[in-house]
Amino acid sequence: MALIWAFPVYWMINSSFLPHNRIRSTEPTFFPVDGGLSAYERVFDSGFFQSLRISATITLVTVAAALIFAFLAALALSRFRFRGRKSFLLAVLIIQMIPAEGLFISQFKMLEGWHLLNSVIGLSLLYVATVLPFTIWLLRGFVAGVPIELEEAALVDGCTRTQSFFRVTLPLLAPGLAASGVYAFLQAWNEFTLALVVMNRPGNMTLPLWLRTFTESNRVSDWAGIMAGSVLIAVPVIIFFLIVQRRMTAGLVSGAVKG
Amino acid sequence: MTRTGTRPAPSAQVVTPPPARPRPVGMAGPAGRGRRGRMPYLLLAPALLVLLAALGYPLFRQAVMSFQEYGLAQQFGKPPEWVGIDNYEALLTDPYLWTVVARSVVFCLAVVAATMVIGVMLAVLMTLSPKAPRLVLQIGLLVAWAMPHLASLTVWQWLFDSQYGATGWQRFRLITVPLLKPVLLIVGLLQIIWDLKVFTQIFVLQDAGGITRDTNLIGTYIYRLGIGEGQFGLAAAASWR
Numbered sequence: 001m002a003l004i005w006a007f008p009v010y011w012m013i014n015s016s017f018l019p020h021n022r023i024r025s026t027e028p029t030f031f032p033v034d035g036g037l038s039a040y041e042r043v044f045d046s047g048f049f050q051s052l053r054i055s056a057t058i059t060l061v062t063v064a065a066a067l068i069f070a071f072l073a074a075l076a077l078s079r080f081r082f083r084g085r086k087s088f089l090l091a092v093l094i095i096q097m098i099p100a101e102g103l104f105i106s107q108f109k110m111l112e113g114w115h116l117l118n119s120v121i122g123l124s125l126l127y128v129a130t131v132l133p134f135t136i137w138l139l140r141g142f143v144a145g146v147p148i149e150l151e152e153a154a155l156v157d158g159c160t161r162t163q164s165f166f167r168v169t170l171p172l173l174a175p176g177l178a179a180s181g182v183y184a185f186l187q188a189w190n191e192f193t194l195a196l197v198v199m200n201r202p203g204n205m206t207l208p209l210w211l212r213t214f215t216e217s218n219r220v221s222d223w224a225g226i227m228a229g230s231v232l233i234a235v236p237v238i239i240f241f242l243i244v245q246r247r248m249t250a251g252l253v254s255g256a257v258k259g
Numbered sequence: 260m261t262r263t264g265t266r267p268a269p270s271a272q273v274v275t276p277p278p279a280r281p282r283p284v285g286m287a288g289p290a291g292r293g294r295r296g297r298m299p300y301l302l303l304a305p306a307l308l309v310l311l312a313a314l315g316y317p318l319f320r321q322a323v324m325s326f327q328e329y330g331l332a333q334q335f336g337k338p339p340e341w342v343g344i345d346n347y348e349a350l351l352t353d354p355y356l357w358t359v360v361a362r363s364v365v366f367c368l369a370v371v372a373a374t375m376v377i378g379v380m381l382a383v384l385m386t387l388s389p390k391a392p393r394l395v396l397q398i399g400l401l402v403a404w405a406m407p408h409l410a411s412l413t414v415w416q417w418l419f420d421s422q423y424g425a426t427g428w429q430r431f432r433l434i435t436v437p438l439l440k441p442v443l444l445i446v447g448l449l450q451i452i453w454d455l456k457v458f459t460q461i462f463v464l465q466d467a468g469g470i471t472r473d474t475n476l477i478g479t480y481i482y483r484l485g486i487g488e489g490q491f492g493l494a495a496a497a498s499w500r
Binding site: 133 | 296299302306317318320321324
């Protein structure tokens with residue numbers, strides 16, 4: 001099973017080192033024997049860093065905003081009872097049923113009207129809205145899973161309400177926040193369609209859009225370049241995931257309730 | 260994390276069985292009520308604002324558009340004409356729409372069932388395998404851009420990473436499934452929604468030479484109507500249905 005997943009990944013890395021004629025050859029080349037780094041040089045020369053900066057900014061904004069907003073909303077939805085709670089939850093669920101393909105026409109026109117086309121803010125806004133429904137639902141479950149008695153126990157022990165929240169509840173919510181963060185990160189990092197619609201100026205490409213330039217610039221598709229680019233796009237995801245993963249395990253172990 | 264929800268609280272609650280499902284614990288008690296009346300709304304406000312701005316407003320425009328003649332001429336500045344329910348009538352009387360709907364439902368059911376079963380199996384597999392293969396699995400998953408599943412799989416994996424004494428099928432059936440029930444329900448529900456909207460995969464595969472008419476699901480149908488044929492009004496109506 002691991003092989004099924006790992007092989008394409010290995011293949012991607014392998015191909016990124018191969019010279020052009022080797023990739024297109026009918027004989028598969030399993031190891032990059034006479035390979036080189038030329039594909040990576042081409043990638044770095046063709047605007048990778050500019051796109052990286054744009055993608056990184058958008059991803060950062062999206063993850064931060066989505067986490068904070070979703071967390072506050074989840075807090076409201078699971079710790080309070082108030083008028084409109086049920087309908088909000090339902091609305092959030094229904095929102096997800098709207099086909100994005102139908103919506104991006106009006107989203108484009110809206111951003112056009114607000115002069116937010118080709119802007120980091122504009123695209124981030126759409127991304128945050130895309131991930132919010134799921135993250136709200138996810139975090140709501142997590143917040144509800146932390147017994148209020150734990151907070152009350154902290155209160156009895158002399159914490160203020162704020163302290164009890166930050167010292168007791170928040171660490172227990174870490175896995176949920178991490179899962180939401182991963183989700184938001186991947187959405188902003190990999191999303192293609194909305195980026196294509198909103199970022200229509202050549203200097204403004206996010207990484208997935210930039211990757212496309214290797215296949216369409218009036219020349220033979222540069223497969224090694226695509227593979228090298230994909231590797232470079234995937235690396236931050238893996239690093240991010242590994243960091244978050246370790247944090248989470250630590251968060252669980254240091255939590256108030258041990259399993 | 261649901262694990263913590265089912266544990267008895269550190270108070271004298273040992274005899275009562277823990278609630279099967281985490282349920283919202285209100286700030287019940289008459290004292291908190293008045294002062295905290297505005298609090299939940301304040302907490303909700305940022306999320307609500309973003310959702311309204313980026314989804315609600317376009318949705319509203321979409322709804323308006325679905326009652327208008329909104330084609331290529333309107334794209335270039337001609338004011339849209341009101342056509343009442345013409346768009347809906349045209350759609351609903353087109354037998355092809357119903358073919359697409361039926362196909363979407365069948366597709367959705369099959370995919371939801373398959374993803375749920377395989378997802379749980381993989382999550383179990385990930386907890387059972389030693390660290391190194393598990394890392395390979397994880398990275399493979401990530402790089403395969405398994406976006407929506409990733410979040411849920413990650414959660415499952417953390418949930419599975421418990422230190423209970425029991426092992427095997429029993430542990431899975433008696434402990435994991437009940438604990439995961441809320442997650443499974445939410446993921447299942449969202450999965451249904453997501454699969455009904457599946458677009459990219461079909462769209463790309465259609466470009467690889469499939470017979471478009473025979474493989475359109477709701478998402479691609481809307482796209483082909485709207486972008487392909489410039490009938491934004493019709494497309495808007497279809498997305499409302």
